Amino acid sequence: MKILLQLQELDLRIEALKAREVEIPKQKSKFDIHRKRLADEIADREKMCKTLALEQHECETEIDLKQTQIRKYDQQLLQVKKNDEYQALLHEIEMLKKQVGLKEERIIAIMVERDESKARLDEDKKRIKAELEDIDGQCAAIDTEFTEAVHERQELERECEPLAAQVPPDLLLKYRRIRANKKTGPAVVALINETCNGCHMRVTPQIANEILGNTRQHACSYCGRLLYHHDNF
Numbered sequence: 539m540k541i542l543l544q545l546q547e548l549d550l551r552i553e554a555l556k557a558r559e560v561e562i563p564k565q566k567s568k569f570d571i572h573r574k575r576l577a578d579e580i581a582d583r584e585k586m587c588k589t590l591a592l593e594q595h596e597c598e599t600e601i602d603l604k605q606t607q608i609r610k611y612d613q614q615l616l617q618v619k620k621n622d623e624y625q626a627l628l629h630e631i632e633m634l635k636k637q638v639g640l641k642e643e644r645i646i647a648i649m650v651e652r653d654e655s656k657a658r659l660d661e662d663k664k665r666i667k668a669e670l671e672d673i674d675g676q677c678a679a680i681d682t683e684f685t686e687a688v689h690e691r692q693e694l695e696r697e698c699e700p701l702a703a704q705v706p707p708d709l710l711l712k713y714r715r716i717r718a719n720k721k722t723g724p725a726v727v728a729l730i731n732e733t734c735n736g737c738h739m740r741v742t743p744q745i746a747n748e749i750l751g752n753t754r755q756h757a758c759s760y761c762g763r764l765l766y767h768h769d770n771f
């Protein structure tokens with residue numbers, strides 16, 4: 539029984555490590571979400587820069603078109619004979635020049651925005667690079683923790699074998715069955731004040747006596763766990 543308790547202690551530690559092996563990788567999934575968010579952030583900033591560049595290009599194209607039109611009208615002015623036609627052309631030229639002026643103003647504003655946008659992008663890239671490095675570091679630490687848990691568990695599993703070999707086969711079988719049924723927690727528990735320390739139910743005085751006297755092995759009739767008394771070790 540004493541060896542069985544040692545075996546159980548190992549088994550419980552193995553159980554806890556297995557639970558950690560399941561939990562540890564889950565910590566990494568939150569970093570995946572974080573990484574994605576950072577990538578989206580950069581993509582947004584880059585998109586903003588591109589949109590501004592595109593708008594500037596469109597303004598420049600429009601200015602070119604309007605200036606070509608202005609030159610055309612200027613040529614026509616030389617040939618027009620009627621005064622009202624002349625005035626109409628002058629008016630058209632005036633309008634186009636105003637539009638060109640507005641576009642030029644917009645280009646200046648865009649250039650300022652582009653500078654700011656580029657500066658923000660560079661700043662964000664720097665910050666995000668640092669954040670990603672931090673995440674990589676934390677993920678590496680998680681990987682190490684995982685590997686250590688696996689090694690520790692394997693080590694304990696190796697320790698179990700010689701112990702299990704020393705436990706009487708029928709007792710070992712009972713123990714393994716109870717553990718398989720319970721899935722978690724101890725399969726052998728102490729009897730304290732005639733009470734099962736697994737389910738906290740009271741056993742009959744006779745059973746308590748037999749356990750204390752170490753004359754017979756008993757399982758708790760409520761939870762099925764094997765019982766032992768501290769005084770017997």
Ligand SMILES: [Zn+2]
Pocket residue numbers: 734735736737738739758759760761762763
């Ligand atoms: Zn019980």
